[in-house]
Amino acid sequence: MMARALAVCRVALGALFIWAAVTKLPDMTAFAQDVANYRVIPAALVPLLAAAVVGIELLAGIALVTGVMERSAAAVLAVLLGAFTVLLTQALLRGIDLRCGCFGGDERASWWTVLRDLVMLATALAVARGRAPERTRVTYPA
Amino acid sequence: MSLLVRGGLLCVAGAVVGIAGNAMSPRPARLGTPVHAAAESAGAACEDPRASVPRISVQEAKPLCIACSAAFVDARSAQEYAAGHITGAVHLPPGQPAGPLLPRLSAAPAVIVYDRDRDCAAADRVAVLLQSNGVRDVRVLTGAWPEWLARGGPGESGTCALCAAGGQ
Numbered sequence: 001m002m003a004r005a006l007a008v009c010r011v012a013l014g015a016l017f018i019w020a021a022v023t024k025l026p027d028m029t030a031f032a033q034d035v036a037n038y039r040v041i042p043a044a045l046v047p048l049l050a051a052a053v054v055g056i057e058l059l060a061g062i063a064l065v066t067g068v069m070e071r072s073a074a075a076v077l078a079v080l081l082g083a084f085t086v087l088l089t090q091a092l093l094r095g096i097d098l099r100c101g102c103f104g105g106d107e108r109a110s111w112w113t114v115l116r117d118l119v120m121l122a123t124a125l126a127v128a129r130g131r132a133p134e135r136t137r138v139t140y141p142a
Numbered sequence: 143m144s145l146l147v148r149g150g151l152l153c154v155a156g157a158v159v160g161i162a163g164n165a166m167s168p169r170p171a172r173l174g175t176p177v178h179a180a181a182e183s184a185g186a187a188c189e190d191p192r193a194s195v196p197r198i199s200v201q202e203a204k205p206l207c208i209a210c211s212a213a214f215v216d217a218r219s220a221q222e223y224a225a226g227h228i229t230g231a232v233h234l235p236p237g238q239p240a241g242p243l244l245p246r247l248s249a250a251p252a253v254i255v256y257d258r259d260r261d262c263a264a265a266d267r268v269a270v271l272l273q274s275n276g277v278r279d280v281r282v283l284t285g286a287w288p289e290w291l292a293r294g295g296p297g298e299s300g301t302c303a304l305c306a307a308g309g310q
Contacts, residue, residue, distance in 0.1 A: 021163075028164045032171035036179045037288070043176035048161075050171050055160020056153055063152065072148035076156075079149075098288065108222065128145075 010074065010127045013120060014064025017077060021058035023104030028054070034101030038087045039094075056080065064127070074127035081121040088114050195255075195269040198281040200293050203254050207296060213250035215243075217257040217268040218287065226299045228256065228290060233302035236267040240275050243305065247277050256283035256290065
């Protein structure tokens with residue numbers, strides 16, 4: 001039962017990150033600007049980091065959906081989600097009015113966005129900590 | 143292979159995929175060009191020398207707001223307007239008829255339209271609509287709402303009472 005719930009969480013999280021990456025790709029200029037608007041990343045690194053984040057989201061999402069290297073992918077996404085949560089929180093505490101840049105649209109950063117990231121972070125951690133499927137040990141008679 | 147090593151490999155591969163995806167994007171991020179926060183690049187947020195509507199910077203617009211010698215029009219969404227807008231601004235998003243607000247805006251010495259986007263696309267659409275309805279001296283605020291906020295421009299929150307009352 002637990003394993004099934006974990007599998008559903010894994011696939012759902014993976015699909016969500018594939019969607020997040022796919023919605024950003026058509027307008028990478030806008031996503032780079034969204035990243036810059038958090039006013040944390042050095043301006044020179046913003047475009048490269050924006051491109052890398054989208055690629056990592058896409059690959060990790062595919063890994064989660066297909067179940068290939070799923071624990072590593074979940075761990076990577078947990079790190080990303082932790083970073084997103086910190087970035088969003090600092091922006092909200094500083095009163096910076098900005099788009100969150102989460103799914104390529106016009107969604108504003110809000111405490112609701114932080115809460116959503118925390119839920120996804122908990123899911124990613126659960127998947128990363130999940131046990132690998134146990135192998136059946138066959139014992140042959142001597 | 144440990145979780146850490148596989149995670150690292152995934153990040154490197156992801157970064158490569160991301161850079162390739164960026165290169166294929168219809169609007170790629172320029173990897174060699176620094177990107178500054180919209181609020182930090184004064185006026186650059188929607189500065190376009192080819193724009194048909196004249197621009198006005200936050201530095202120029204702030205005194206006009208304080209002296210109430212210009213009418214401000216907020217072209218963002220209703221939620222964004224309610225969360226915070228320039229003091230005294232009326233709400234007129236793109237696609238909405240300007241009719242009810244026209245008497246008030248036509249009487250103003252200048253009308254300044256703003257949105258929250260780096261290219262001021264929504265503000266431009268509303269400004270063109272106002273111009274076509276005979277409103278004179280319409281300008282678009284460069285830097286938009288983020289820069290107004292960052293530079294400490296006066297603001298307030300709440301719904302647009304003047305819009306419901308027809309701007310009278």
